[in-house]
Amino acid sequence: MFNESYPELNKNSIENALRFAKITMESAERLVKLQLEAAKQAVEENAKNAKSLSEVKDMQEVMALRARLAESGVEKALNFSRSVYEVASHAQAELNKLFEESLSAYTKDLVNVIEKSTKSAPAGSELAVAALKSTVAATQAAVDSMTKAARQVSELADSGIKAAQSATSSMAKGSSKKGR
Numbered sequence: 001m002f003n004e005s006y007p008e009l010n011k012n013s014i015e016n017a018l019r020f021a022k023i024t025m026e027s028a029e030r031l032v033k034l035q036l037e038a039a040k041q042a043v044e045e046n047a048k049n050a051k052s053l054s055e056v057k058d059m060q061e062v063m064a065l066r067a068r069l070a071e072s073g074v075e076k077a078l079n080f081s082r083s084v085y086e087v088a089s090h091a092q093a094e095l096n097k098l099f100e101e102s103l104s105a106y107t108k109d110l111v112n113v114i115e116k117s118t119k120s121a122p123a124g125s126e127l128a129v130a131a132l133k134s135t136v137a138a139t140q141a142a143v144d145s146m147t148k149a150a151r152q153v154s155e156l157a158d159s160g161i162k163a164a165q166s167a168t169s170s171m172a173k174g175s176s177k178k179g180r
Helices: 002-054 059-119 126-178
Strands: none
């Protein structure tokens, strides 16, 4: 019964571990790529800014350049943080999906093991088997509820972060226009 199912459970665990490693490595790769691109853009931007600064003739131009650079810097920082957040959000969604699929498969396998075990269970153990099945069903329902609640919290946090980014971007644009 259980011994027949154990290799399948073990195989699923290995597959899930490999999927987890793949998701995390792909996310790390995307983050490194973002950082390298941001560093490359920063070097190019700094060279351009140094040239612009060397061409300034009076204090009014210095103030205008400062305002443009400040706005540009805030926008670039916001874009970078938005990109990092998108990578992290995507990784979280993939890991949540993996967790949900794994838990569902594990529960299904556990129910199958219980079903197979009940066929060879001694007479009079029906009550214990029913209690075990009820416990598994209640646990699955609780996990489903927690998963749904976690998803809602994640969506709420996501909308809050997007609103904060939008507000920060608007404030940065507004304050740089005042500085001009």
